[in-house]
Amino acid sequence: MTAYDYDLLVIGGGSGGVRAARVSATLGKRVAIAEESRFGGTCVIRGCVPKKLYVYAGEFAEHFHDAAGFGWTVGETSFDWPSLVAAKDKEITRLEGLYRKGLENAGVALFSSRAELVDAHTVRLLADNRTVTADTILIATGGRSNPHSALPGHELCISSTEAFDLPELPRAIVIEGGGYIAVEFAGVFNALGVKTTLVYRGREVLSRFDGDMRSGLHKALEARGIRILTETVLEGVRRGADGRLHAITSGGEALDADQVMLAVGRVPNTDGLGLDRAGVATDALGAITVDAFSRTSQPNIYAIGDVTNRIQLTPVAIHEAMCFVDTVWRGKPTAPDHEMIATAVFSRPEIGTVGLTEEAAARAYRDIEVYRAEFRPMKATLSGSAERMIMKLIVDAGTRKVIGAHILGPDAGEMAQLLAIPLKMGATKDDFDRTMAVHPTAAEELVTMYQPSYRVRNGQRV
Ligand SMILES: Cc1cc2nc3c(=O)[nH]c(=O)nc-3n(C[C@H](O)[C@H](O)[C@H](O)COP(=O)(O)OP(=O)(O)OC[C@H]3O[C@@H](n4cnc5c(N)ncnc54)[C@H](O)[C@@H]3O)c2cc1C
Numbered sequence: 001m002t003a004y005d006y007d008l009l010v011i012g013g014g015s016g017g018v019r020a021a022r023v024s025a026t027l028g029k030r031v032a033i034a035e036e037s038r039f040g041g042t043c044v045i046r047g048c049v050p051k052k053l054y055v056y057a058g059e060f061a062e063h064f065h066d067a068a069g070f071g072w073t074v075g076e077t078s079f080d081w082p083s084l085v086a087a088k089d090k091e092i093t094r095l096e097g098l099y100r101k102g103l104e105n106a107g108v109a110l111f112s113s114r115a116e117l118v119d120a121h122t123v124r125l126l127a128d129n130r131t132v133t134a135d136t137i138l139i140a141t142g143g144r145s146n147p148h149s150a151l152p153g154h155e156l157c158i159s160s161t162e163a164f165d166l167p168e169l170p171r172a173i174v175i176e177g178g179g180y181i182a183v184e185f186a187g188v189f190n191a192l193g194v195k196t197t198l199v200y201r202g203r204e205v206l207s208r209f210d211g212d213m214r215s216g217l218h219k220a221l222e223a224r225g226i227r228i229l230t231e232t233v234l235e236g237v238r239r240g241a242d243g244r245l246h247a248i249t250s251g252g253e254a255l256d257a258d259q260v261m262l263a264v265g266r267v268p269n270t271d272g273l274g275l276d277r278a279g280v281a282t283d284a285l286g287a288i289t290v291d292a293f294s295r296t297s298q299p300n301i302y303a304i305g306d307v308t309n310r311i312q313l314t315p316v317a318i319h320e321a322m323c324f325v326d327t328v329w330r331g332k333p334t335a336p337d338h339e340m341i342a343t344a345v346f347s348r349p350e351i352g353t354v355g356l357t358e359e360a361a362a363r364a365y366r367d368i369e370v371y372r373a374e375f376r377p378m379k380a381t382l383s384g385s386a387e388r389m390i391m392k393l394i395v396d397a398g399t400r401k402v403i404g405a406h407i408l409g410p411d412a413g414e415m416a417q418l419l420a421i422p423l424k425m426g427a428t429k430d431d432f433d434r435t436m437a438v439h440p441t442a443a444e445e446l447v448t449m450y451q452p453s454y455r456v457r458n459g460q461r462v
Helices: 015-026 041-046 048-070 081-106 180-191 211-223 314-328 358-364 378-383 412-425 429-433 443-447
Strands: 006-011 031-034 109-111 115-119 122-125 130-139 143-145 172-176 195-199 227-229 234-239 245-249 254-257 259-262 266-268 301-303 343-345 351-355 367-375 389-396 402-408 454-457
Touching: 006 015, 006 115, 015 031, 015 041, 015 081, 015 130, 015 314, 041 048, 041 081, 048 081, 048 180, 048 378, 081 109, 172 180, 172 245, 172 254, 180 195, 180 211, 180 343, 195 254, 211 227, 211 351, 211 358, 211 389, 211 402, 245 259, 343 412, 351 412, 358 367, 358 389, 358 402, 358 454, 389 429, 389 443, 402 412, 402 429, 412 443, 429 443
Parallel strands: 006 031, 006 130, 031 109, 130 301, 172 195, 172 259, 195 227
Antiparallel strands: 115 122, 122 130, 143 266, 234 245, 245 254, 343 351, 351 402, 367 389, 367 454, 389 402
16 A cells, blocks of 8 residues: 555545545545645535525625515615625635645645546646556546537636626626526526526426426516526527627527526536546546446546536535545445435525425325425515415325425525435424424424325326
8 A cells, every 4th residue: 555655646626525535634544635726616616605605695685675564764775796706705715725724734635736547546737747646546526517519609608607706797697507506596696686587498497396396486586587488498699799699599589698607507527537547437428437335447446526427416525425435444335325315496585305306206106195385474474575485295195204395485495404304314294293383484384284285196186
């Protein structure tokens, strides 16, 4: 083992890579990590963290408006985009510093460089063109926005990465996509007063979510003034003589905008990584294929996080990192558990979800009960907002287990996190029923829906 420079070399200093490197070093391993951009990776630098900060920024517009219903007179308000960008930059720089410090304190060697595999034990650091060797290599290079190269004019468009740092707030934006990143950014720009158009090839946004969440959000986005063109794609983007962009839709419409953002999926960062030279196999999409323990086709090389295209979420990358540590260093082979992962969409209104959608449950189970409540949140009674909240529990009628929970409305993400615990533990509907409500909250609906709204037997609603 000492023949190598390091016991472990991690490629990629994002959510998964940083955790694996830091914990491995605390176990006494000689660890190095290479990061070509900034430590913290997608989540901290250009993903979850800045996104949530921008969502908060957008919410103020609504708070100012709602305040009148509660007796407040809010004076003239104004918003300054560069101030938000600067404040965001300051925060992510602080977080990046914490990530670096955590690694350094654990004794990890940090390389600010792109790394490429030379063979199964050797990595070239491009910044100073030297090679280092390691007994075990962990690839945690994450993913990047799909550039949609087939779209004429795609080079005129931005991705979520550039959207965070636009020099000025656009007056109008067209966003192509219907996934969570597309709807979250549509919500942010709309809240900040930008004329926002969402172009989506499906019939309703968020294709893999529960149908009620999809239609509820879809309606709410439109009610907030976001124009959604469904069953539509962009066929080209060009810059007009006036300097503005014109996005041409499959419906033949020319949408004028200052920015066109593409949010049509993410691709794994494996290009030019030297995987062939190291004997690491990829799938048709370029994602690294791994076994249940995140081991690649090359036995001493592992891969975790978005680059493996399993479930592209920060907590999942971190969990996979901890399983890697258990498997490789602690002698406890541990396969990541990808069941019952709670997740949130920070759209306006928010979605929180855990477990099976009604549609998936109806396919997987012979008999399910659906408990559904739709109501106006208490705050809306005085603020005057027409927005509705939806809560849903999906129960396997055979075992009484709650197999899915879905919420649309304020704080849905926070609720999903807490619901994930009983669902993971296998709680039954009877456990929910005997749980005392917290009053007055929206969440109390989750323990007071005593009668099923309907059942789905053999795929048929009864
Ligand atoms: C806009 C947006 C919003 C998101 N919001 C959420 C959210 O709310 N909640 C959530 O859970 N997830 C969210 N995600 C997803 C989350 O960011 C990712 O799932 C997570 O960051 C994956 O971690 P990772 O370690 O696999 O990769 P990353 O965090 O992407 O880190 C990979 C790192 O590797 C580096 N790298 C790549 N190639 C090389 C190389 N050859 N040499 C050296 N370094 C290299 C990259 O620069 C990067 O820093 C969001 C993503 C985006 C884009």
